Amino acid sequence: MPWEFRSDLPIYTQLIAQIQQRIVTGQLQPGDRLPSVRDWAAEAGVNPNTMQRAMTEMERQGLVHSQRTAGRFVTEDEAVIRKLREDLARTQVRDFLAAMGQLGFGPDEIAALIQKEGENSL
Amino acid sequence: MSTLLTCKGLVKSYDKVHALDGLDLTIQPGRIVGLLGPNGSGKSTLMKLANGLLTPTAGEVLIDGIVPGQETHSLVSYLPDRPSLPQWMTIDQLQDFFADFFPDFDRARCREMLDKLELPSHRKLKDLSKGSREKVQLVLTMSRQARLYLLDEPMGGVDPAARDFILETILKNYDPEATVVIATHLIADVEKVLDEVIFLDRGKAALHTSVDDLRAETGKSVDALFREVFQC
Numbered sequence: 001m002p003w004e005f006r007s008d009l010p011i012y013t014q015l016i017a018q019i020q021q022r023i024v025t026g027q028l029q030p031g032d033r034l035p036s037v038r039d040w041a042a043e044a045g046v047n048p049n050t051m052q053r054a055m056t057e058m059e060r061q062g063l064v065h066s067q068r069t070a071g072r073f074v075t076e077d078e079a080v081i082r083k084l085r086e087d088l089a090r091t092q093v094r095d096f097l098a099a100m101g102q103l104g105f106g107p108d109e110i111a112a113l114i115q116k117e118g119e120n121s122l
Numbered sequence: 123m124s125t126l127l128t129c130k131g132l133v134k135s136y137d138k139v140h141a142l143d144g145l146d147l148t149i150q151p152g153r154i155v156g157l158l159g160p161n162g163s164g165k166s167t168l169m170k171l172a173n174g175l176l177t178p179t180a181g182e183v184l185i186d187g188i189v190p191g192q193e194t195h196s197l198v199s200y201l202p203d204r205p206s207l208p209q210w211m212t213i214d215q216l217q218d219f220f221a222d223f224f225p226d227f228d229r230a231r232c233r234e235m236l237d238k239l240e241l242p243s244h245r246k247l248k249d250l251s252k253g254s255r256e257k258v259q260l261v262l263t264m265s266r267q268a269r270l271y272l273l274d275e276p277m278g279g280v281d282p283a284a285r286d287f288i289l290e291t292i293l294k295n296y297d298p299e300a301t302v303v304i305a306t307h308l309i310a311d312v313e314k315v316l317d318e319v320i321f322l323d324r325g326k327a328a329l330h331t332s333v334d335d336l337r338a339e340t341g342k343s344v345d346a347l348f349r350e351v352f353q354c
Contacts (some may be wrong), residue, residue: 005314005344006344007310007313007337007342007343007346008341008342009337009338009341010333010334010335010337010338011314011333011334011337012334032168038296040294041294041296042290043284043287044293045293045315046314046315047154047293047314047315047316047317048293048296049152049153049154049317050334053334072307
């Protein structure tokens with residue numbers, strides 16, 4: 001998955017979002033060793049200090065942890081990853097509901113639409 | 123923390139025009155800094171002063187606490203805004219030339235970059251295209267293991283694919299002790315790699331801040347903000 005950056009948000013928050021996505025989709029597995037900050041920054045085309053900032057924040061969130069000399073790893077705590085997955089889903093739903101609200105749809109209409117579209121696509 | 127580049131009340135006048143008009147600035151080691159500003163805002167003048175090619179009219183500029191001169195040439199790797207290398211030399215000869223002048227010149231690194239950019243080392247500089255000449259000069263500049271890189275419009279004549287390569291090169295060779303200052307108009311191309319930006323306006327620092335803080339506060343890219351601040 002290539003890195004993509006919008007111009008109106010801080011880069012480090014976008015890095016975090018994209019790495020979270022990789023963890024939730026299993027592209028990065030629990031316990032996987034992450035590239036070095038320097039290599040990963042070069043690959044993403046961002047400043048190493050920015051990647052470092054993203055890593056520090058993700059360590060704080062418990063999603064990655066570093067071991068003194070061995071490097072940095074994705075958490076092996078499945079519960080943390082499950083929670084992240086739910087949080088991301090909730091954000092998606094909220095954004096969706098906000099957009100539907102702007103189109104003038106109420107909760108019942110939205111539910112009916114989801115039902116119908118779900119049947120068509122599943 | 124020690125500062126790598128310091129300007130105090132820095133003034134440089136050409137006749138009666140103030141190119142720099144009381145500039146105060148400090149830059150720390152380990153940063154990638156964008157020096158941005160409209161034409162004639164003093165970017166190149168600052169770089170020339172920092173490299174000892176000009177002397178201040180008033181105030182001072184210091185590199186690692188030292189007045190620019192003989193001693194700081196070993197700390198600073200400077201890419202001027204116009205071609206400065208002997209055009210009759212081949213790329214091979216230029217590498218020897220750099221190695222003679224600068225003990226910190228890293229031949230292996232240089233070789234690797236030249237190969238990646240497919241620059242033919244037996245060719246003379248004057249026989250290359252404008253873009254290729256710029257690439258050669260930039261590769262030579264970045265092949266030194268300096269503390270401070272001053273790049274004056276490093277990508278003006280270079281195609282977008284090569285720009286990406288150049289930025290990648292800067293990131294790959296990033297040394298936590300070294301600072302890279304990039305003066306450019308191609309803001310959108312460089313802003314991803316910057317730690318901080320300095321907006322120069324009529325010889326003064328109008329803004330000096332972290333790129334991510336700027337985006338968080340304004341919700342705008344540096345490029346968009348620049349267009350707003352310097353609207354004609």
